[in-house]
Amino acid sequence: MDEAPNGPLAGPPAGPTLRPATAADLPFILRGERSYIREIEPAAEAGWTNALDRNLQLWVDNLERAAIVEVAGEPVGYYLWMPDAGARGAARLLLGVHRDNPARLLYEQSGFTFTGTDGGYLNYQAMP
Incomplete structure (x- = not known):
């Protein structure tokens, strides 16, 4: 029987999980x-x-809409989302992300469609 790094019957490493922030x-x-x-938009x-202070208050006020991404129980990322945008009357979701931000790949994989640029930002939209 082959030995896996974590023992003889260890499966693949656990993938990312989400939990409420x-x-x-x-x-x-x-x-x-x-x-x-500092790294993307110095x-x-x-x-x-x-x-x-204003940015921190935004996170505090919307903490119930935030989630933490974990790998092996360690936080590796986070997001703030409004899943009920359609129910609140939004016809579409708009998103601007800096062109060097690797999170843009997540948005593209999540169904956001590229709509143009605005300086150093890429604009996306999705229908709720």
């Missing part, structure tokens, strides 16, 4: 947001820092 996740989210700004860091 909690207030305890806010430091992880803040570090992720700061890292994104020219926007001063403006982001000036709006830090």
